[in-house]
Amino acid sequence: xxxxxxxxxxxxxxxxxxxxxxxxxxxxxxxxxxxxxxxxxxxxxxxxxxxxxxxxxxxxxxxxxxxxxxxxxxxxxxxxxxxxxxxxxxxxxxxxxxxxxxxxxxxxxxxxxxxxxxxxxxxxxxxxxxxxxxxxxxxxxxxxxxxxxxxxxxxxxxxxxxxxxxxxxxxxxxxxxxxxxxxxxxxxxxxxxxxxxxxxxxxxxxxxxxxxxxxxxxxxxxxxxxxxxxxxxxxxxxxxxxxxxxxxxxxxxxxxxxxxxxxxxxxxxxxxxxxxxxxxxxxxxxxxxxxxxxxxxxxxxxxxxxxxxxxxxxxxxxxxxxxxxxxxxxxxxxxxxxxxxxxxxxxxxxxxxxxxxxxxxxxxxxxxxxxxxxxxxxxxxxxxxxxxxxxxxxxxxxxxxxxxxxxxxxxxxxxxxxxxxxxxxxxxxxxxxxxxxxxxxxxxxxxxx
Ligand code: NDP
Ligand code: 2IT
Numbered sequence: 001x002x003x004x005x006x007x008x009x010x011x012x013x014x015x016x017x018x019x020x021x022x023x024x025x026x027x028x029x030x031x032x033x034x035x036x037x038x039x040x041x042x043x044x045x046x047x048x049x050x051x052x053x054x055x056x057x058x059x060x061x062x063x064x065x066x067x068x069x070x071x072x073x074x075x076x077x078x079x080x081x082x083x084x085x086x087x088x089x090x091x092x093x094x095x096x097x098x099x100x101x102x103x104x105x106x107x108x109x110x111x112x113x114x115x116x117x118x119x120x121x122x123x124x125x126x127x128x129x130x131x132x133x134x135x136x137x138x139x140x141x142x143x144x145x146x147x148x149x150x151x152x153x154x155x156x157x158x159x160x161x162x163x164x165x166x167x168x169x170x171x172x173x174x175x176x177x178x179x180x181x182x183x184x185x186x187x188x189x190x191x192x193x194x195x196x197x198x199x200x201x202x203x204x205x206x207x208x209x210x211x212x213x214x215x216x217x218x219x220x221x222x223x224x225x226x227x228x229x230x231x232x233x234x235x236x237x238x239x240x241x242x243x244x245x246x247x248x249x250x251x252x253x254x255x256x257x258x259x260x261x262x263x264x265x266x267x268x269x270x271x272x273x274x275x276x277x278x279x280x281x282x283x284x285x286x287x288x289x290x291x292x293x294x295x296x297x298x299x300x301x302x303x304x305x306x307x308x309x310x311x312x313x314x315x316x317x318x319x320x321x322x323x324x325x326x327x328x329x330x331x332x333x334x335x336x337x338x339x340x341x342x343x344x345x346x347x348x349x350x351x352x353x354x355x356x357x358x359x360x361x362x363x364x365x366x367x368x369x370x371x372x373x374x375x376x377x378x379x380x381x382x383x384x385x386x387x388x389x390x391x392x393x394x395x396x397x398x399x400x401x402x403x404x405x406x407x408x409x410x411x412x413x414x415x416x417x418x419x420x421x422x423x424x425x426x427x428x429x430x431x432x433x434x435x436x437x438x439x440x441x442x443x444x445x446x447x448x449x
Contacts (some may be wrong), residue, residue: 028436047443059143113441171191230314237347245287309332317341356430
């Protein structure tokens with residue numbers, strides 16, 4: 001296994017995030033390979049870490065002053081063993097091959113866990129939508145799709161949103177796809193309701209994450225009612241995580257963006273959440289404005305020189321990291337445990353660094369890795385694809401019930417498989433092994449392709 005990891009690193013020495021994601025899976029699946037010699041013989045590990053296809057392209061666009069800019073566009077088509085490539089697009093200046101490969105790799109296992117027929121992919125651009133006008137974002141999305149359209153399709157590769165890509169961007173991307181192909185298909189998910197979107201898709205990742213947390217707490221005879229919760233981020237996933245925690249009687253104390261975080265001891269209630277949704281989704285403002293409006297809240301700007309995130313250093317019961325990767329380091333994890341946190345449920349992808357995960361596991365914290373706990377978003381994307389294929393739309397309660405059922409199934413699969421492999425309560429091992437077995441069995445069935 002060590003030699004295998006070395007070979008992955010030597011091939012792409014700069015792809016630190018990708019190595020991190022691969023390492024976690026490789027660590028988990030060793031007992032599976034030991035029990036199943038056919039997997040080693042089929043060299044499944046080497047095959048599963050190599051994307052089936054990597055597309056990199058130029059995205060030229062013009063700003064409102066007539067100046068020309070060039071960004072880089074990507075789509076990683078990682079694995080199509082169990083269905084068309086499926087996964088989000090991220091627009092953020094930090095986007096590079098390493099980050100998209102880690103996300104695409106995670107997506108393969110996550111999608112397998114949903115029980116729906118979806119392969120794994122991810123894409124995006126180093127374009128920064130922050131501070132851009134709607135027209136600039138539209139021109140960028142159109143230029144991006146002018147290349148991407150030839151690689152995607154409802155039975156080939158179905159992108160969706162991620163950081164920096166929400167309903168507005170999906171609309172512009174879909175419009176250009178439809179014009180170029182002259183067809184109206186479910187090539188993207190996260191579409192608006194009146195032209196092919198699914199009810200509950202905007203809520204799905206956050207709601208699903210809280211459903212998963214409830215399942216974990218239920219194993220200890222507990223619920224979210226009365227629990228104090230810390231949440232990072234203030235985008236799509238964070239907003240609907242707050243909403244569902246409030247539905248279930250919990251209290252939410254924090255939210256953040258890349259500039260800083262707010263702490264509200266009085267709790268973020270529904271009225272305050274409505275303010276955050278408008279602030280972030282309509283006026284595209286900063287979370288600092290929350291503390292300008294609600295004087296009981298304290299705003300702390302991000303200090304790059306500090307080696308821990310003070311958001312994670314408050315007394316609480318549960319933590320839901322919902323911003324971005326590697327936002328909880330070993331020190332943050334130690335602070336959370338010291339402050340009484342007994343459950344960490346990941347809304348963001350890979351938000352906890354490996355030594356942070358170790359702190360949680362050594363302390364007996366209920367810890368859910370992203371590929372299990374945030375799978376609700378892509379699960380409802382899968383339901384959006386089904387509805388599009390059938391040319392009908394299910395009512396809200398039907399999609400929500402299916403989402404709850406899927407999150408319960410993922411929880412059950414994690415628990416059962418972890419026990420089967422001698423690591424009861426270890427959701428990392430459960431999720432990695434359950435996803436891995438499903439995908440590699442399909443790969444083997446389909447021969448060496
Ligand atoms: P949004 O763009 O809606 O929100 C992202 C939030 O995270 C913003 O508050 C943003 O702050 C903050 N953020 C982004 N990058 C950083 C950074 N480098 N440092 C600190 N804060 C940052 O994205 P989503 O809510 O959709 O995504 C959040 C996480 O959830 C990501 O990890 C994504 O991969 C994951 N995810 C999303 C799914 C979905 O369906 N949308 C599904 C499953 C997982 P700012 O505004 O300052 O950039
Ligand atoms: O990380 C993720 O699962 C997503 N960004 C959602 C992907 C999707 O296809 O809905």
